[in-house]
Amino acid sequence: MSEFITENNYLDHAATTYVRPEVLEKMLPYFTEKFGNPSSLYDIAQESKNAIEEAREICANVLNCHPSEIYFTSGGSESNNMAIKGIHKTRMDFGIISSSIEHHAVIHPIEQLSQLGVDSTFIDVDQRGLINLEKFKKNINKSTKLVTFMYVNNEIGVVQNLKEISKIIKKYQSDYNCEILFHSDAVQAPGKLSLNVEELGVDLLSISGHKIYAPKGVGLLYKKNGIDIQPLISGGGQENQMRSGTENVPYIVAFAEALRLSEDERLENQQKIKKMSDLLISEITSRVKNYKLNSSRDICVPNIINLSFPGFDGESIILGLNFKGIYVSSGSACSSASIEPSHVLSALGLTDEESLSSIRVSLGRDNTEEHIHEFVNALEGVLAQLASYKR
Structure with missing residues (x-):
C-alpha cells in the first residue's frame, strides 16, 4: 500500500489507482x-x-x-x-x-x-x-x-x-x-x-x-x-x-x-467492498436528510456509488471533502469555460440541478470501514457548512 493511501482517504478508484x-x-x-x-x-x-x-x-x-x-x-x-x-x-x-x-x-x-x-x-x-x-x-x-x-x-x-x-x-x-x-x-x-x-x-x-x-x-x-x-x-x-x-x-x-x-482476488475483494458499500449507504441514509442514490444496488457493482445532494453544488462538496483529506469525484464534465451536467445522469432522467449536485464515490481494495465512517462524518460537516452559507 502506498504512503499516500495510508495517510489519506482515497475514494476515487474508478478514476485511477496507484501501482501495487x-x-x-x-x-x-x-x-x-x-x-x-x-x-x-x-x-x-x-x-x-x-x-x-x-x-x-x-x-x-x-x-x-x-x-x-x-x-x-x-x-x-x-x-x-x-x-x-x-x-x-x-x-x-x-x-x-x-x-x-x-x-x-x-x-x-x-x-x-x-x-x-x-x-x-x-x-x-x-x-x-x-x-x-x-x-x-x-x-x-x-x-x-x-x-x-x-x-x-x-x-x-x-x-x-x-x-x-x-x-x-x-x-x-x-x-x-x-x-x-x-x-x-x-x-x-x-x-x-x-x-x-x-x-x-x-x-x-x-x-x-x-x-x-x-x-x-x-x-x-x-x-x-x-x-x-x-x-x-x-x-x-x-x-x-x-x-x-x-x-x-x-x-x-x-x-x-x-x-x-x-x-x-476478485471474489474476496468484492465481498469486502460490498459490506463497505452497504455501510456507506446505510450511514448516509441515517445521517443525511436529502439525497438521491443514482446507483441501483441490485444492478450495479458495489465499488461505484453515485449520489446527488439537491440544493448543493457537487464541486463544492468535492472541494470541501478535499480540504479534509478525502478524495471523491464529480459526475459532471468540467472545462475552463463551463460546467456541463453529466450525460450519463441526464440519460437517467436527472435534472441539470440533480446532475450538478452529484458526487461519485468509488471504493478500492485498501478501503476500510474506518474510511467509510470518516467520509460520512466529513460529508455531513461539509453539507452543514455549505448550508450555512445560504442563510
Missing part, C-alpha cells in the same frame, strides 16, 4: 536490466520478447481466450478507438449501435464516424441505466456492422447484460445471414466481474491498466481470431501487424500481473 508494490516489483527490471528491444535478435532482446508473450498468456488465461487474440495498447481509449475505427475501415455500408451512457472514448469516435456518413444509433437507457433491449432489437438492421455497449458504467456502476445482448445479436445474424460484431468497453469490470469472453459472447473487449493498480498508459484489446480490422498506427508491424511501435515492455509486464491479481 507487487506490480511495481515485476516491472522494474525491464527499465534497467532487461531493457532490450523485442524486435532485435540478441539475448536481452529475446528476453523482452518472451516477457511480452508470457504477459499475453497471463491475460489470455484471465479472459479465457487464445493468446493470439490479445493486443497490447496504451489503454482503454486507444483500445476503444482501435475497435471502432479499425472495424469501420474494413467494411462497407457501415452502421453502428451504442448506448447513451457510454464513455466519451466510445461516443466521440462514433461521432467522428458519423461526420463521415456512418449510420450511428445511440440506444436510450431506463431510469436505472439499463439499455432498452426492445429498442435495441428494433434498431438492428442489415447495415449494422458493430454493436458496442460498455460492461460497467464508470459513473454509476450499472452492469449491462452482455450475455443477453450477445444472444440478440446472434439471433439476428442467424435469421438474416449477416455479420454483426459485438464490442464492449470493459475498463471498469476487471476485479469486479468475470471477463470470460466466451461466456460474455463478445468479439472485442477493451481493458485499461490504471484502473487495476497498474501504470497509466497500458491496456489491451481482445479481438477474436478471424475478425478483420485495420490498425490505427502503421510502422514496424508490432503486435502482429495491429499496433506498430516499439512495445512498452515494463508496462505490459506490469499490466499482466495486475490483471492476474485482480482476477485471483
Whole structure:
C-alpha cells in the first residue's frame, strides 16, 4: 500500500489507482536490466520478447481466450478507438449501435464516424441505466456492422447484460445471414466481474491498466481470431501487424500481473467492498436528510456509488471533502469555460440541478470501514457548512 493511501482517504478508484508494490516489483527490471528491444535478435532482446508473450498468456488465461487474440495498447481509449475505427475501415455500408451512457472514448469516435456518413444509433437507457433491449432489437438492421455497449458504467456502476445482448445479436445474424460484431468497453469490470469472453459472447473487449493498480498508459484489446480490422498506427508491424511501435515492455509486464491479481482476488475483494458499500449507504441514509442514490444496488457493482445532494453544488462538496483529506469525484464534465451536467445522469432522467449536485464515490481494495465512517462524518460537516452559507 502506498504512503499516500495510508495517510489519506482515497475514494476515487474508478478514476485511477496507484501501482501495487507487487506490480511495481515485476516491472522494474525491464527499465534497467532487461531493457532490450523485442524486435532485435540478441539475448536481452529475446528476453523482452518472451516477457511480452508470457504477459499475453497471463491475460489470455484471465479472459479465457487464445493468446493470439490479445493486443497490447496504451489503454482503454486507444483500445476503444482501435475497435471502432479499425472495424469501420474494413467494411462497407457501415452502421453502428451504442448506448447513451457510454464513455466519451466510445461516443466521440462514433461521432467522428458519423461526420463521415456512418449510420450511428445511440440506444436510450431506463431510469436505472439499463439499455432498452426492445429498442435495441428494433434498431438492428442489415447495415449494422458493430454493436458496442460498455460492461460497467464508470459513473454509476450499472452492469449491462452482455450475455443477453450477445444472444440478440446472434439471433439476428442467424435469421438474416449477416455479420454483426459485438464490442464492449470493459475498463471498469476487471476485479469486479468475470471477463470470460466466451461466456460474455463478445468479439472485442477493451481493458485499461490504471484502473487495476497498474501504470497509466497500458491496456489491451481482445479481438477474436478471424475478425478483420485495420490498425490505427502503421510502422514496424508490432503486435502482429495491429499496433506498430516499439512495445512498452515494463508496462505490459506490469499490466499482466495486475490483471492476474485482480482476477485471483476478485471474489474476496468484492465481498469486502460490498459490506463497505452497504455501510456507506446505510450511514448516509441515517445521517443525511436529502439525497438521491443514482446507483441501483441490485444492478450495479458495489465499488461505484453515485449520489446527488439537491440544493448543493457537487464541486463544492468535492472541494470541501478535499480540504479534509478525502478524495471523491464529480459526475459532471468540467472545462475552463463551463460546467456541463453529466450525460450519463441526464440519460437517467436527472435534472441539470440533480446532475450538478452529484458526487461519485468509488471504493478500492485498501478501503476500510474506518474510511467509510470518516467520509460520512466529513460529508455531513461539509453539507452543514455549505448550508450555512445560504442563510
